[in-house]
Amino acid sequence: MSRALQEFRGALRDPQRLQQLLGDREFPIVEGRSVTFVYRGPADQVLLQHWIHGLQAAQPFERIAPELWVLEIDLPEGSRLEYKLEIRTHGRRRLVNDPLNPKLAHNPFGSNSVVQGAGYEEPxxxxxxxxxxxxxxxxxxxxxxxxxxxxxxxxxxxxxxxxxxxxxxxxxxxxxxxxxxxxxxxxxxxxxxxxxxxxxxxxxxxxxxxxxxxxxxxxxxxxxxxxxxxxxxxxxxxxxxxxxxxxxxxxxxxxxxxxxxxxxxxxxxxxxxxxxxxxxxxxxxxxxxxxxxxxxxxxxxxxxxxxxxxxxxxxxxxxxxxxxxxxxxxxxxxxxxxxxxxxxxxxxxxxxxxxxxxxxxxxxxxxxxxxxxxxx
Amino acid sequence: MKRPTPARPIVLLGPQRREPRVRSVLEELGAEGPVAAVTAGWEELEEEIEELQAHLDRPVHHLRLWHRAEEAFEEDPDLYRILRERYDALRRLRSLYRLRLEYALAAVRRLQEQDPGDRLEDLLEAELESAFEEVRRLDREHLQRVEEVHREYDPRIRAAERPSLVRHRREIRGLLEESHALCLAGGHVAILLNRLRLFLDGFPDRLPLVAWSAGAMVLSERIVLFHDRPPQGPGNPEVLEPGLGLAPGLVLFPHARRRLILDEPLRVARLARRLQPACCLTLDRGSAVWLRGRAVQRQERVSVLQGDGSVLPAGTEEVKA
CATH class of the missing domain: 3.40.50.1820 (Alpha/Beta hydrolase fold, catalytic domain)
Structure with missing residues (x-):
């Protein structure tokens, strides 16, 4: 489990600390090969949608508090990953960019959120x-x-x-x-x-x-x-x-x-x-x-x-x-x-x-x- | 070109595109009248000298060496053919030199990366020095072979007698006589050197020279091509040709901050030790090296690459070149 995830779990009973953790950092949290995604909000299910061939296409987040969802994935060094979050609520699904992540990549169809793995540098x-x-x-x-x-x-x-x-x-x-x-x-x-x-x-x-x-x-x-x-x-x-x-x-x-x-x-x-x-x-x-x-x-x-x-x-x-x-x-x-x-x-x-x-x-x-x- | 007596003031500058300072240098040299300018390194863009002219703010005798060469080639296909042959010979020589250089430098690199341990330090240093000497020998040999190629082709070119060049050479001499200084701009270093050799037998001794980037490189004894971060290829610095020898003992590195990785001591040491006993000077924006005769008189915003891998700001004290 990533250090970030441990911290989040450890702060679940301390709303002030949790708020501080959410306010302090860039999301998703990149620690070496580990990337932790976080979503806050009401949902029945949250999924990571990406286009990486070879990985399970829609990866489910874990709900660790009523409106707090997390997912940790392994991302090799130097990687760059474009993704969206799929939010399922009352039988409806929405694909959205990650609200906690300001990094976007634009394309002819709109935009995606981006996570830059450890070691990736924008040229x-x-x-x-x-x-x-x-x-x-x-x-x-x-x-x-x-x-x-x-x-x-x-x-x-x-x-x-x-x-x-x-x-x-x-x-x-x-x-x-x-x-x-x-x-x-x-x-x-x-x-x-x-x-x-x-x-x-x-x-x-x-x-x-x-x-x-x-x-x-x-x-x-x-x-x-x-x-x-x-x-x-x-x-x-x-x-x-x-x-x-x-x-x-x-x-x-x-x-x-x-x-x-x-x-x-x-x-x-x-x-x-x-x-x-x-x-x-x-x-x-x-x-x-x-x-x-x-x-x-x-x-x-x-x-x-x-x-x-x-x-x-x-x-x-x-x-x-x-x-x-x-x-x-x-x-x-x-x-x-x-x-x-x-x-x-x-x-x-x-x-x-x-x-x-x-x-x-x-x-x-x-x-x-x-x-x-x-x-x- | 025969080498003139190096007694004149010579000022070597870094890139001039962003913060030009040629005018203030000319003022300090007391060159108040018209100046001659060589921008042959800009090739087809040679004649776009409006910015330079505006900066200099005085009459400019533009020598137009690149265009004069084009005119001569058109008039004299034999000259073009001979120069083409020479170019091919030099290019072939360079590719063979590169082959050997790659291995010689790889040996230096491998030795530099060895951990000597306490007891083997002297032994490793001796091996490393031998490996450096091998690279120096290779560089010297290459320069000698380049000179041999020139010796072979110069009698065929006959620059001083060839009708297609004589008129231009006479005009250029006239323009230089009317000039208070000569400005040598940067650009393509080989083309600049080639055009200077074609049209000039040296610079009048009284004429102060202000040269920047490639212009400064051609005045040195050895022209070293370099780039530590090329998008392709190993990025091994290589000697191109002997320069005009007016800045003896100096090897010049324009745009050093952009082209060299100066915070890697092994890399800096590899370059500086290889070129010893010459002094390796960076010429970045704002840099100036003031020479008179064989002596460096003053250096501004210049760094010296040291054999131990450090990069030190050059002092303002007089340094024997």
């Missing part, structure tokens, strides 16, 4: 640094022969942009979510300013129907190669070589990146793939539902004949995600092709802050900056 390069020069965003409408109509793209242009310089290009799938929830623009500003990556042009793209278009849809590959790239090359001085072009994405965005590079090889030479939804099955049906059918079919074909979709690949996945086994298999497969690969596992789940925390490693692996040579 300083993901926070706004007033000393870093800021890039800017330009809004473009790209006519698309692949999809018909136009696609809106925001383009990150680095600080001190200069027409005489040639810039690498990175296309970010779900680019606006990367910007909002993974601080992509801030990360780019900081890493460029710290010379860890070169100044680069980053196209933030989105899809109105990502579950379809990102699922290895050949029209998407055509959009990236035949529509987007020429439009950007017209407008910006870009490196005219696959080694200067990259695709990035998380989840289905990683599928979109890998499948496009595989369908149209030799154009985008670098891939940054995070928590790719690379579901496959060796025998029998998959469990992803109909939306995964084209993905599973793509991964099957890719595994049969991977070729060399890129010159260099960065792959990351949360060790607490259901996709971890598929990503480990993908890493082995890419490595077997002789593709320089950096594969990183994080003690985290399928979420935007996990993807944010890996950006420095991924971007600098694919696009090393002039750090070693430049002393401004």
């Amino acid at each position: 300083d390069w993901a926070r706004r640094d007033p000393e870093s020069r800021s890039g800017s965003l330009e809004e473009l409408a790209i006519p698309s022969s692949a999809f018909g109509g136009e696609r809106r793209v925001s383009v990150y242009v680095p600080a001190r942009f200069h027409r005489r310089r040639r810039y690498p290009l990175l296309v970010a799938h779900d680019g606006h979510d990367y910007r909002r929830y993974s601080a992509l623009q801030t990360v780019l500003d900081n890493l460029i300013d710290r010379l860890e990556i070169p100044p680069m042009i980053v196209a933030l793209t989105d899809s109105p129907d990502r579950m379809r278009e990102y699922a290895a849809d050949p029209r998407h590959a055509s959009f990236l190669v035949d529509d987007l790239l020429p439009a950007l090359e017209d407008r910006y001085p870009l490196v005219e070589h696959p080694s200067g072009r990259g695709l990035m994405g998380a989840s289905f965005g990683a599928v979109a990146s890998l499948s496009a590079a595989w369908q149209r090889p030799g154009i985008y030479g670098k891939l940054l793939l995070q928590s790719g939804s690379f579901l496959f099955t060796d025998i029998g049906d998959h469990e992803g539902g109909p939306v995964f059918d084209p993905v599973v079919e793509f991964v099957r074909r890719f595994r049969e004949s991977p070729g060399r979709p890129a010159e260099r690949v960065y792959l990351s996945c949360g060790a607490y995600e259901g996709m971890i086994h598929y990503n480990r298999a993908m890493a082995a497969l890419l490595q077997a092709q002789g593709i320089p690969l950096l594969f990183e596992e994080a003690r985290d789940g399928h979420n935007w802050e996990n993807w944010r925390d890996r950006l420095r490693s991924g971007l600098s692996w694919l696009f090393p900056g002039p750090l070693w040579m430049v002393y401004e």
